[in-house]
Amino acid sequence: MSTSHASLNELWQKQSLSWEYGAAASPDIEDVPIRVFPAALHESGVTEIIKLDLSDLIGTSTPATTPSLLANYLTIQAEDHIQIAEQTSSEVYFVMRGQGRTETEQGILEWKQGDAFTLPCHQGVTHFADVDSALYWVHDGPLMSYLGVHPNKPRFESAYYSKEYLDGEISKIREAGIRENRNRNGIILGNPASEKTKTMTHTMWSLYNVLPKQSVQKPHRHNSVAIDLAVSADPNTYTMIAKEIDEAGNLIDPFRAEWKPNSVFVTPPGWWHSHHNESDVDAYVFPVQDAGLQTYLRTLDIQFIKD
Ligand SMILES: [Fe+2]
Known part of the structure; x- marks a missing residue:
């Protein structure tokens, strides 16, 4: 082995580390906060x-x-x-x-x-x-x-995506959504390049979502992080966010994020959340997530509370 090879080995060896499996398999990394x-x-x-x-x-x-x-x-x-x-x-x-x-x-x-x-x-x-x-x-x-x-x-x-396009598309699904009591009344925005992941871009996902007056969208969770923009809502429209649910599907010790128009709230990855509209006016939200990437990696793992 030449001297230069030996010195490179020595140099690179300084970067080598290892951890005992049990101590490092689940590293203590900062959580994404609400x-x-x-x-x-x-x-x-x-x-x-x-x-x-x-x-x-x-x-x-x-x-x-x-x-x-x-x-x-x-x-x-x-x-x-x-x-x-x-x-x-x-x-x-x-x-x-x-x-x-x-x-x-x-x-x-x-x-x-x-x-x-x-x-x-x-x-x-x-x-x-x-x-x-x-x-x-x-x-x-x-x-x-x-x-x-x-x-x-x-x-x-x-x-x-013009406002007219978004409102037109959502009006097509609103009545059927209410009639069938769907968990979501929204349109996922797309692009021809994202036909496979059904997302807005290859890394990012967004939904234009109506939360009809006097309605609840039951808890769900996903591994993508959500950064939700409240587009329009009357008071007493909000999202409940919790890390865990009980056996009956109720959120444990939830945080209440109000849908104040043109404000944003973060829902951590994997946390359960439900949307509530106790007002007499339909509310709209525009969440943005890293769900394009998560879907491509097959790690999104979206789950809904069973009826
Ligand atoms: Fe969500």
Whole structure:
């Protein structure tokens, strides 16, 4: 063996570690917490990006809301603009208020309150607002950061979901959902590139979900993390979140997250949650999850309480 080989062996050996199986098979890693991000955060009257950053709690090296996703409020004052450049493979936007346009390499996308759209392999865009506007923006930059990669190949083409399209699609399923007492009355947003996983992008998933007045959607759980945007709701509309359920399927010691319009709450992976609307007005929610990735890995494991 040459001297250079021997020295490399010596050098690499310094990196080798091992742990006794029983002590390390289930490492003590930070949990994703339940967290609420109020709408007041994006009502300060300046153009800015507000990162819904939990990196201090979940121990990521870059800003993150969950290990794989970063959610943001993006506020743009009237006649102002903001430039965005993050290393991501998927971005999901929902327009919380206002109207404006986004200038991309492919051209200009016009948007207004209630619209949603996606971007792949982000190389930088600029958002312009005609009036005071706020966008909910979630991307998988933390996953790219963890993998140490700079995505350079789009895995899907951008999609635009107008408010009219979303409302039209949901009205088609609303009545049947109520009649059949389905656990969900929502439409999962898709893209031709995600036919297999039935998700909005290859890593991210979103649902436009109506919670009809005076209704309950019973508990369920999944291994994806949910970052839910409450789009519209009257008081006494909320989600109950708990780590465990009892034998009767009731949540044990649940946390109550209110659906305050244009606010966000995080549901940890694997935790049980039920949605409740005790008001006389239908409520809408737009959850974003890393369920594209989880579905591809066959690890989503969604479970519902049996009737
Ligand atoms: Fe869920």
